[in-house]
Amino acid sequence: FDNGDRIARILALRREAAGLLGFADPVEWSLATKMAPNAGEVLAFLRDLARRARPFAERDYAALRDFAARDLGIADMQPWDVAFASDRLRRARHAIDEAEVRGYFPVERVMQGWHALLERLFGIRLVPRDDVPLWHGDACYFDVVDADGSVFAGLYLDLHARSGKRGGAWMADARPRLDDGNIKTVPVAYLVCNFAPKSDGVPALLSHGEVETLLHETGHCLHHLFTRVNRPSIGGINGFEWDAVELPSQLMEDFAWDRGVLTAMSGHHKTGAPLPPELFERMVAARHFQSGMALLRQVEFALFDLLLHLGTLGDDPMAVIEAVRDEVAVSRPPAWHRFPHAFSHIFAGGYASGYYSYLWAEVLAADGFGRFAEAGLVDRATGDAFRAEVLARGATRPAADSFRAFRGRDADLDALLVRRGLV
CATH class of the missing domain: 1.10.1370.10 (Neurolysin, domain 3)
Incomplete structure (x- = not known):
């Protein structure tokens, strides 16, 4: 062997x-x-x-x-x-009881908070469509609607595990943005997870790690959906440098570690009570x-x-x-x-x-998230800047230039140490 x-x-x-x-x-x-x-x-x-x-x-x-x-x-x-x-x-x-944590994250409540976070950060709404063919009853489709009311992208969502479905969680591009003078299409993405479905009268409950996963894959989706580049080979995630492609996903993941954001995504499936501050603090300590x-x-x-x-x-x-x-x-x-x-x-x-790209991208994401934190976290102006300077640009310029345009400087290694609790 x-x-x-x-x-x-x-x-x-x-x-x-x-x-x-x-x-x-x-x-x-x-x-x-x-x-x-x-x-x-x-x-x-x-x-x-x-x-x-x-x-x-x-x-x-x-x-x-x-x-x-x-x-x-x-x-x-x-x-x-x-x-x-x-x-x-x-x-x-x-000592954290994972079942206790799950109780605060019924999937319907998490998705309500997810929709609200995307609207507050980027001004977008996800509007469900019932006239789009789907491969399973668990799946759904949304028009992605901008602040001006225009539909600029589409998103398929398939959250729950079932027999025969590929495991894990991932994002994939269903269709690129294209405008070559003859054909014009909006970008469409898949966001797929394998969360446990509801059973025996208990709603589908997510772990905190699954909330993180949802936000992580959301970051990849936004990178594809927000592109303003009409050439598919360099639009969205395509052509983007490998060691920077995790920047949007890891940055979005960090919102799962903000008390305000996480509390807004919670609500106990029996009482409706939000995640208690004491439990949140124990989760943060365990993270590090x-x-x-x-x-x-x-x-x-x-x-x-x-x-x-x-x-x-x-x-x-x-x-x-x-x-x-x-x-x-x-x-x-x-x-x-x-x-x-x-x-x-x-x-x-x-x-x-x-x-090395795991750590390289984590520095970018941690420092990029730092700009949100400095602006009060769920800040629309910062979200718009991230969208315009990083997510919309694709590979039309080096990722380093896009990061500098958003952050105003090169990435600071200290941000990763703060993210990891090494301060």
């Missing part, structure tokens, strides 16, 4: 392909169509994040080790104990649990990806990952561990030489 030879072959073919296209290595090839300018800047970005996160990660790990010894009888915590001890520590510190360790882990994955494809540390994935861990890790897997050989994101997915 050793797939090491396959990894070597994949790397060799990627380097050959990069050379044939005139690039020095697969990283230069990857970054040619991304926001980050070069490998040196990405490596500096990741190492700066590691330096800032490390004190918090060391504190997290020390607290976990002490808890394991004191409360669990694990005097010498080993790597295979970490997940178990972390789960027990999370329960001890942030071991965030230092989590951030360092993401940096570890991203550095491994970049350095392996650069080839500066050789071609042996185990040698590369161990060198990266020497640099950034606070918890080391045992020597027999073979994480690289299961890292499907970069060997069987689309993240080769680009895994």
Whole structure:
């Protein structure tokens, strides 16, 4: 079951392909169509994040080790104990009854708050249509109506799980915006989730994570629907730099962590009472649990990806990952561990030489959300600016220019640390 030879072959073919296209290595090839300018800047970005996160990660790990010894009888915590001890520590510190949280988020109430948030932020209304063919009774279709009353887009919505439906949550473009002088169409998107349906007289109830998911996919949809570009290949999400495409989705996700917004999306399915402030505070505290360790882990994955494809540390994935861990890790897997050989994101997915983009986009989203926070959060003027400078522009200019036009400056790394509670 050793797939090491396959990894070597994949790397060799990627380097050959990069050379044939005139690039020095697969990283230069990857970054040619991304926001980050070069490998040196990405490596500096990741190492700066590691330096800032490390004190918090060391504190997290020390607290976990002490808890394991004191409360669990694990005097010498080993790597295979970490997940178990972390789960027990999370329960001890942030005991949250997920069923209790779900009770405050019946899907009908969440959707009412969702509609209201979109109208307050962007001035749009979603008007249901009953004359559009649908693939299932759970699905529905909306005209997206602007503040001036014009229909400028369409949205299919399919929220609930059922037999035979693909799992997960996603956004996809059903139709692009187009105006070539002969044909004129408005953009249409799909927003699909797999929330549990109602059962036994109990309405469909969402977890807070599912509320986040709804807002995340909404951000992707808005990026497609708000485009003002008439060329499909560079309109909306198409052609947009990979390492910035999560900016709208992660920014919208952060509204699920604002007390006012979340309270407006809540209402207990039995009493109608909004989410209690005390429960919200416990949810926020749990969000930041071991965030230092989590951030360092993401940096570890991203550095491994970049350095392996650069080839500066050789071609042996185990040698590369161990060198990266020497640099950034606070918890080391045992020597027999073979994480690289299961890292499907970069060997069987689309993240080769680009895994860093998760963190790169998170900086953009966190700092972009900061402008909303500075303006009082649900601020129409800020929403209009985000729509005009980022969402509507597509790939007609570099994403960095669009971000600067919205924020007034380059992204600030500190925003990600604030988002993660590392301050």
